Amino acid sequence: MIQYFQDFFHRHGTALSIFLLVTVGFWIFLMIVLPQAFMLDFSFRFNLPPAKVGGPEDVYTLSNYKFMVYGSAGNPDSFNVIDVTVFFRTILAAIFVTVFDLALCYPIAFYLAQVAHGGWARLMVLSLIVPFWVNEILRAFAFRIMFGSNGVINSFLITVGIVDEPIDLIGANIALYAGLGYAFILLMIFPLYNAIESLDKNQIEAARDLGSPWWRIHWRVVMPFAKPGITSGCTMVFMLSAGALAAPQILGGPSSLWFTQIIYQWFNTGGNWPRGSAYAIILLVSCIVLVLLMMRLFKVRLGEIGR
Amino acid sequence: MSANVELDDVWIRFGDFVAARDVNITIEGGEFFSFLGPSGCGKTTILRAVSGFLAPSQGHVRIGGQDMAGIGPNKRPTALIFQNLALFPLMTVWENISFSLEVRGAGKAERRKKADELLELIALPGQGDKFVNELSGGQRQRVAIARALAAEPKVLLLDEPLSALDLKLRQHMRTELRSIQQQVGITFIYITHDQGEALTMSDHVAVMSAGVIEQVGGGTNVYDHPESAFVASFVGENNLFSGKVSKVSADRATVETNVGNLTAATPKRSNGAKLKRGDDAYVFIRPESLKFANGSNSFDNTIKARIVQQEFEGNLWQVFLDAAQGKHIKMSMVNDGQSLGYDSGSEVALGFPSELAVALPRGPLAAE
Ligand SMILES: Nc1ncnc2c1ncn2[C@@H]1O[C@H](COP(=O)(O)OP(=O)(O)OP(=O)(O)O)[C@@H](O)[C@H]1O
């Protein structure tokens, strides 16, 4: 460790090294560690009026976490049905969005990285990026119109004659999944692209020459090689989907809540910051644990993601 | 289980660029056949047409008599060893070797057994559980060969597989490749720009230049009886004298060069073309065919020259001389334990018999 710092100083010179260490340290501490520490602290406290903060009643408690699991004291059920269901539904939906994005983006990334070249590839990348100049809210509302009962999709389905009545795409959450899936497409494509691009074309040809059908080439050669990219893409998409707020707010069906909306309600309308913090921390920790478990399952080391 | 390979009137174009022009070659089943040519002459392109990664723009590739048009690389009885080997870095050595069995759905025990057999063949027993990056260059080379052989191809295609190795290892692997080929008995098609490799290993060599097959023949045939100026200048070292043909007989031509009249053999060329009086021609004579002319011998050709430098290489003396009009000449003599008998600066006469020299029409030469 000391050796590492000596090398670091030696390589960049004292002034630059100090600058780098101080700014990065400052960034990590002030922007990441400190606010999260406040949230963590909050989550273990009672929701007291300002006058009592710091007073004798301001002690640590697990009540906010207990509330998430068991609900209020008068709850007739054995656990907090609404919040727990919403929590698991959110996690499952985020997993679904992630898998959907992976299935959608892998072929695109493979095509861009290994098949397309020159101007055509650049054009494709451009046409993937430019739509994201449109801001999130606008995009979400545009999706709402598109998936509405008079929207393009329903009119198309009716014209072609697949259905007679418009389908409630928003109520069925299809609009929400499509919106979320689309929102994070780039975060999936680019890590995949990066990983696949560095794969030697000869590897693919060698597998083909040895008789392999295309699916086995992907399964045995391309995907193992792209595993770090797949992991970082999936991690980002999963974390951001589980933590999304605007898309569920706008595109979600009337009966379906996203867990972030509950958190938002505690902070905002509920005015209960400690409880909101506890809920947010539950979401954060669960997501991290899930991601680490998945990485364990697929034998990816944390260091590989950074490649 | 070998198959012959026929290239019948094969043309390969990339847009306007012709990478292979009217290639007609028959490679016998079970032989070691090399394509020899400088970088960029289209060797890899031809190999890709045989392995199925590239469809000829025109003509036919036949393997074992069967036309390969429309048959993909994964369905052909060929296996290709890539210029950079292309071993799978995330699989162990034995998984690499048995990949083609995995593709065919063989069980683990069977795959492992086959891999172990092949590891035996390539003299790497017990190394199956290593990863590729834990092997040395020469060992990787052998694993690539084993991986290709595991597919039980009838034709093995090798794209300069030894080019990344150092000289010693390369020479060792040449012998090894040849003996593996004799053991498995399948057709080897080998690509190289190294003439030493092509000559030592092959039954037949095709010399290529800019997409054209210049000459096909046994190693000695190509070396001793080049049919074009390109082959003469590319295969082995040669002294070149240019001039005009002044006389032709049945199998000799005399060329007026600036070091005097030289008479040389005129090879039978496969395209039937013959030198005529007044043609521009080259005379090629190998450094080892030149001798000092003195009272005890007589030659039908002599050149006067002055020794500029002598280099001792152990088994050989390399002698560098200047002839009339600053023409450089190189001569190699076997070291027989006697001194050369001449000092640098001596004026000498060089002689050679006409049958050891060739006269060929002027044409493109291999770049130095
Ligand atoms: N896909 C392609 N598109 C256009 N031109 C190509 C393509 N592949 C090869 N060529 C051209 O064809 C010629 C022959 O290439 P090839 O790879 O067969 O050479 P080579 O003899 O194998 O050379 P080396 O010894 O350097 O490997 C080269 O001039 C190359 O630029």
Ligand SMILES: [Mg+2]
């Ligand atoms: Mg090549």
